[in-house]
Amino acid sequence: MITVTVNGAPAELAEGSTVADLVAERSGGHDRVAVARNGDVVPRSTWPTTPLTAGDVVEVLAPTAGG
């Protein structure tokens, strides 16, 4: 297992987990999700090929209402 930070809280993930795995677990069916990893955008097309490593800081974001 590796420990990463997801949306501000520590999370345990299996070794070799990718961004796509994390999104599947966290997105709750939202399809318009965007992911930042260590301060950079991870484009959707590269989610399946982007492994997460220990200490990564990840934000998984979705649309909401706003002015």
Place this chain on the structure above:
Amino acid sequence: MPTTDPTTPAPDTADLAPALGREEATDPFALAGENFTSRLLLGTGGAPSLESLERAIRASGTQLVTVALRRVEASSSGAMLEVLERCGVRLLPNTAGCHTAREAVLTARLAREAFGTSWVKLEVIGDEHTLLPDGVELLDAAEQLVAEGFTVLAYTTDDPILGRRLADAGCAAVMPLGSPIGSGLGIRNPHNIALLRDAVSVPVVLDAGIGTASDAALAMELGCDAVLLASAVTRARDPERMALAMRQAVEAGRLAAGAGRIPRRWHAEASTPMQGLPDL
């Protein structure tokens, strides 16, 4: 107005104005190469329910609404996007909550991923108390995003000089505040808004501070090309009715600006002729 059913078409003001006036009030609003017939942009934040939001959007006649990105646990995502899609409105992601150019640029990039649009309402605030824009960070972020090909609509102060700098940086629109976000204080410095309007050639959208319909009309009378508001509608007691009021105010203000107001006078000037006044 029989507008309680959200599936009915938006209420139309056509019957309230002669054809010429209607045409002038809805002359196309060109923004970054796109034409809109509505000059009212609506923020989606603050609505008590999605049903209320949908009714307000339809009553407002808006064609462009702002949306935001938040952590997925806190998002209202799916259902809201369905409503917006049903209303046929274009989405304008914002960078609300960002305090630095770095945060705002990253948020814009994330929004482009999530929403599939390179349009962004760029918002870089200086503090939580006033939510006033930080001009230094804002200009920095605008320059970076324009260089990356974004269509930047910059939420800014009512400073004409900063507005000019943002336009020079390549922003597609400059969006000065009337007063702080959500304050409902209206347009605190109309003179600056008029100066800013004259200082740039890109569209000027009055954004933030609108409290009621007369504020929106004033923005248009001052020469703004459009008005962006959220709280004034979504937090009104009756959002749908206020949305219609805003729509008509924007159209009225646009008409008045085009019609040319009379000069202000210190003393009265009778409109009834003195000639032929009887000696009673």
